[in-house]
Amino acid sequence: MDFEIKVIKRVQAGDNQAFAYLVKRYERPLFVFAGNLLRRSHRVEDLVQETFLAAFEHIRRYDSRRGRFSSWLYRIARNKCLNEIKKKREQLNPDIAESAAGTDVERDVLHREMFRRLDETLDQLPFEQRVVFVLAEIQGLPYGEIGRIEGIPMGTVKSRLSRARKKIMRILGDFEV
């Protein structure tokens, strides 16, 4: 973390090349985040790129005493995803959909049907619940950090997650033998 703060300070001081470290470090988590929020969008790559460019442009406003850089970055990505959803430009991205179907998983029909329904349920969750679910369950972020990203208290994080889990578990219940 200390090293990351040093890198951020270098970028804030005008060393643009140091920003490459932050892009490399956070490109994968942001792709997973945006890819799950906008599973049906062709714009995931554009949005992640725009997130990094916005972070770069405004990095002087980032204050490490107010929160982690990752929280700030997720917050920017989250807002860009919400804007995208509002624009209603979501279209099925076959590459991402295929990757979600998986190549390593068992190929039996029941299994694929379960994954498909779980994907659908995730897509249909209200945006606030989807963000919390993806950050907590898929990316494994602590509740405190999710609260800072969303700007909500930890209790609200837990209640949103609980509601999202209930919907997901209902689908799993249908597949119980």
Add this chain to the structure above:
Amino acid sequence: MKTEDSYQCWKAERCKIPVPDGFAERVMAVVQGRSLGGKSGIHKEWRDDLWLPGRRSARAALLGGLVTLGLFRFVFIAAKLALP
């Protein structure tokens, strides 16, 4: 496979969203270009999307002020018309 295992498997699959080849290099090319060329047309487009608290509240305050002024004007004109 148990349902819980399937659930864990599904979550693992959802983490497998690939990062396109050369993504970081493309971002850095834009970053470097920006430092050389200053602000581009693209800049404004994404800048409008960035919800920074200061910008947002300033915009909301301006909008609120305009709406309030409009309402006052409406009430004033209505009162003027109502009076003999």
